[in-house]
Amino acid sequence: MTPIRLAKLVISLTALFMSVSLLYGQNPLEQRTQKSQEGAQSPAQGGSNTAGAHPPVLGADNRPITLGGTVRTGPVPYTDVTAAAGLSVWKHVSGQDEKRYILEVVGSGVALFDYDNDGWLDIYLPNGSTRAAMEGKAEAPRAALFHNNHDGTFEDVTDKAGVANGRWAFGAVAGDFDNDGWPDLYVTNFGKNRLYRNNHDGTFVDVAEKAGVALGGWSTGATWGDYDGDGKLDLFVPGYVKVDLKNLPEAAPGAASLAYCSFRGVPEYCGPRGLPGESDHLFHNKGDGTFEDVSAKAGVADNPGYYGLASAFVDVNNDGKLDLLVANDSTPNYLYLNKGNGTFEDVSYASGYALNKDGRETASMGIGIGDYRNNGLVDIFNTTFSDDYKPLYRNDGDANFTDVSYELHIAEGTIPFLGWGTVFLDYDNDGWKDLAFVNGHVYRDADKQPWGTSWAERMLLFRNVQGKLEPVPAVEGTALAMPRASRGLAVGDLFNTGRLDLVINNMDESPTLLRNASKGQNHWVSFHLVGGPKSPRDATGAVVYLQAGGIRQRADVVAGGSFASSSDPRPHFGLGSVSHIDSVEVHWPSGAVEKLRVPGPDRMYTVVEGHGVQ
Numbered sequence: 001m002t003p004i005r006l007a008k009l010v011i012s013l014t015a016l017f018m019s020v021s022l023l024y025g026q027n028p029l030e031q032r033t034q035k036s037q038e039g040a041q042s043p044a045q046g047g048s049n050t051a052g053a054h055p056p057v058l059g060a061d062n063r064p065i066t067l068g069g070t071v072r073t074g075p076v077p078y079t080d081v082t083a084a085a086g087l088s089v090w091k092h093v094s095g096q097d098e099k100r101y102i103l104e105v106v107g108s109g110v111a112l113f114d115y116d117n118d119g120w121l122d123i124y125l126p127n128g129s130t131r132a133a134m135e136g137k138a139e140a141p142r143a144a145l146f147h148n149n150h151d152g153t154f155e156d157v158t159d160k161a162g163v164a165n166g167r168w169a170f171g172a173v174a175g176d177f178d179n180d181g182w183p184d185l186y187v188t189n190f191g192k193n194r195l196y197r198n199n200h201d202g203t204f205v206d207v208a209e210k211a212g213v214a215l216g217g218w219s220t221g222a223t224w225g226d227y228d229g230d231g232k233l234d235l236f237v238p239g240y241v242k243v244d245l246k247n248l249p250e251a252a253p254g255a256a257s258l259a260y261c262s263f264r265g266v267p268e269y270c271g272p273r274g275l276p277g278e279s280d281h282l283f284h285n286k287g288d289g290t291f292e293d294v295s296a297k298a299g300v301a302d303n304p305g306y307y308g309l310a311s312a313f314v315d316v317n318n319d320g321k322l323d324l325l326v327a328n329d330s331t332p333n334y335l336y337l338n339k340g341n342g343t344f345e346d347v348s349y350a351s352g353y354a355l356n357k358d359g360r361e362t363a364s365m366g367i368g369i370g371d372y373r374n375n376g377l378v379d380i381f382n383t384t385f386s387d388d389y390k391p392l393y394r395n396d397g398d399a400n401f402t403d404v405s406y407e408l409h410i411a412e413g414t415i416p417f418l419g420w421g422t423v424f425l426d427y428d429n430d431g432w433k434d435l436a437f438v439n440g441h442v443y444r445d446a447d448k449q450p451w452g453t454s455w456a457e458r459m460l461l462f463r464n465v466q467g468k469l470e471p472v473p474a475v476e477g478t479a480l481a482m483p484r485a486s487r488g489l490a491v492g493d494l495f496n497t498g499r500l501d502l503v504i505n506n507m508d509e510s511p512t513l514l515r516n517a518s519k520g521q522n523h524w525v526s527f528h529l530v531g532g533p534k535s536p537r538d539a540t541g542a543v544v545y546l547q548a549g550g551i552r553q554r555a556d557v558v559a560g561g562s563f564a565s566s567s568d569p570r571p572h573f574g575l576g577s578v579s580h581i582d583s584v585e586v587h588w589p590s591g592a593v594e595k596l597r598v599p600g601p602d603r604m605y606t607v608v609e610g611h612g613v614q
Contacts, residue, residue: 053264054387056452057416065416066386066439066457067483070476077427077461077472078502078514080479086146086153087123088510093141094128097508098444101248102241102271103190104128105442106170106309107487109221109421109564110505112494113174113183115161116202120148121492121568123513125505126169126187134191134245140166143187152495162204167191170240171488171564175224176538177233177285181530183538188219188237188564190245212291217242217278221366223560225313225322225541226589227298228342231534232285233559236300238308238326239278241271249275264451268443272329277305280326299336299344300324306331310367312561315543316378317399320591322541325353325561327364327382337399347399353380356391357403363388366489366563370424370433371554373467376545378556383419383437383563386453390414390437392469410462410469416453417460418442421489421563425500429522429574431551432464438504440485456483459504479514486512492568498524498602500572505565523575523601527584529557532609534590539609541589544571549578575601 059068082088095104108126115122123146132138142164146154158164163185171188178184182198192214196204208214218240224233243249249270251261260274261267280302283291295301302308307329313322321338328334332354336344348354356362368381377395384390389411393401405411422437439457446455458481462469474480488505495501499516506512525546529539542557555571575581584596588609596613598605606614 052387054415054452056450058452064452064454066454069474070481071473072476074473074475075519076475076478076480077516077518078479079517080482080512081152081515082510082513084152085513086155087513089156090125090144091510092125092127092506092508093130094507095130099442100250100269101243102269102275103168103243103245103248105269105507106220106240107420107440107485107507108169108505109171109488109562109566110490110503110511111172111174111185111566112490112492112503112568113185113566115145115183115185115198116147117182118148118150120150120496121494122146122148123154123494123503124163124172124174124185125511126165126172126488126564129168131245131248134168142166143169148494157202161202163196165189165194167194170219171221173222173224173560173566174569175233175235175540175559176536177224177235178289179232179537181537186213186222186224186235188222190218192216193219193237207289211289212293213237213283215281219278220308221310221327221560221562221564223311223313223324223558225324225559226536227282227313227322227324227338228284229321229589229591230285230287231531231536231590232287233536233538233540234285235283235291236311236313236324237281237283238311239280239302240307240309240329241275242278243271243275263443264449266445266449272307277302277307277331279305280308294342298342299346300334302326302334304331306334309365310561310563312367312369312558313541314369314378314556314558315541316395317397318376320587323399325367325369325380327367328361329365330361330363332361333364333382335399351399352401352403353393356389357406362391365420366422366437367561368422368424368435368437369556369558369561370435372424372433372435372464372469374432374551374553376552376554378554381422381424381435381437383422386416386418386441386451388415390417390419408469410471413471414460417457418453420487421504421565423489423491423562423567425491426464426572426574427461427500427516428463428518428520429499429524429576431549431553431574431576431578432466434464435462435469436460436489436491436502438484438486438489440487440507454483456485458483459486479512484509484512487563488565489562490565490567493526493570493572496604498526498604500568522577523579524573525575525581525598525601526570526572526604528570528604528606529586530606530608531588532590532592534592535588535609538569539589540569543587545585545587546573547582547584548573548575548580570604
């Protein structure tokens with residue numbers, strides 16, 4: 001163990017007792033404080049914030065900063081084209097309007113993938129449901145698959161494709177699990193999950209039961225990755241909380257309600273604290289269309305029963321093996337290092353990723369992954385509950401991470417927001433990865449409370465200025481200023497223009513498609529990777545390094561992350577004003593390293609493992 005990791009472990013373990021004690025109850029130190037301060041207001045016990053109550057932050061218009069804080073003029077990097085694209089015809093549904101149960105507030109992700117292999121990204125939107133629909137008393141809300149028409153519009157082909165789901169869905173992640181060259185789709189639900197195998201003709205068939213990955217209970221943000229290097233995609237599925245549809249916990253008078261079903265003294269829905277957590281599952285791909293549950297054997301079963309919401313396979317220590325990140329709500333995060341023998345080492349505390357800089361667990365909702373410093377190491381960003389800042393974990397090498405949100409001056413401005421989906425992306429193609437995340441509260445009556453937050457919240461975008469993240473002001477009346485109760489977020493070049501667009505799944509309303517409108521003539525290049533016989537066919541897990549203009553950038557092919565979402569699998573690089581690419585190096589999942597000659601920028605290149613640019 002390195003000195004850095006040992007020091008972090010010592011610090012983290014001092015907070016371990018407090019962290020675990022909060023899983024099902026109250027911080028014992030807070031209990032003693034309360035007893036000694038009879039008559040004083042109790043700390044908030046429900047919800048997921050861990051830093052205590054913060055005073056409201058208001059904009060110049062005297063509204064919570066989550067709604068206001070806009071400017072009159074400035075750059076407009078994104079334009080809302082939802083209606084023009086044809087996406088406003090679909091609506092997300094999640095329980096009752098008043099949101100009495102935890103099942104109704106988590107919401108759903110979004111997946112971007114080219115299901116018909118026509119070279120254009122399509123959009124899959126999981127949907128929620130209602131208690132009546134789950135009990136067979138009402139028609140079930142349907143998911144939506146929107147086919148890209150190549151002209152800026154999308155067509156709803158859900159019924160034809162056979163992917164309506166009809167269950168209470170939370171996540172969707174694309175991956176070619178059978179290596180046939182066509183992307184498949186795994187959908188996580190409350191209840192049994194679905195594995196939609198691509199039939200190559202615009203339709204899918206659910207093979208989850210046959211494949212052994214249907215599960216049950218409550219699954220959330222899954223991830224694909226070849227963790228054992230056999231060339232086949234394996235599947236990790238985090239679990240959230242155990243709830244019974246016929247006996248959903250809700251706020252009621254009494255001590256239990258005060259402890260687990262209130263926020264800042266206001267009765268709210270119950271959980272996640274006080275509820276038992278679901279286990280996590282790792283499924284090994286056997287190569288015959290079926291999977292084997294190896295969670296316990298691999299060491300990733302989540303025995304404490306933490307509340308998992310998002311996950312991602314990615315190589316955090318540059319040893320060529322996929323490691324595993326799990327974002328947990330109200331409990332410590334997991335970082336599992338791949339040992340290369342089919343098992344993982346839990347280095348969550350020793351790495352510095354389990355807790356934030358203050359030694360507290362956070363209510364982590366989403367995972368953003370990207371090399372924001374252009375130094376060849378992937379950094380991690382987690383979205384969290386309101387009243388908590390959002391931690392950015394800088395990768396210091398050898399799987400050691402340091403929370404640098406305050407150091408980068410991005411912490412305080414994020415405290416009032418309740419974050420969900422998050423991505424690193426180079427929206428302005430200047431060669432530096434920017435950061436975006438969407439927000440929305442879980443308490444429906446947040447607007448009525450003096451908390452300084454709101455049910456619908458605007459998204460946040462930070463521009464990367466050579467390693468420093470600066471907030472992009474939201475111009476009033478534009479896309480960034482529009483408050484929504486957002487959950488899922490995925491990024492991709494939907495219009496094949498070389499600029500990265502955003503798709504957002506919103507609670508109880510239509511999705512949002514934000515088209516990139518950034519100005520300037522910056523160059524770019526992107527790659528469609530095709531793995532060889534010893535790699536997954538869709539190249540999930542590949543790492544691409546690009547050298548240009550004195551900067552060496554890194555891009556990883558990750559299937560998962562954000563919040564329960566799946567982004568464009570094609571590595572994308574902004575080049576700024578540079579028109580010459582010095583070198584491109586692909587580190588394939590098989591372990592092969594391939595150096596490429598790229599003719600020039602402003603194009604997307606197909607690269608086949610072992611055969612170079614096609």
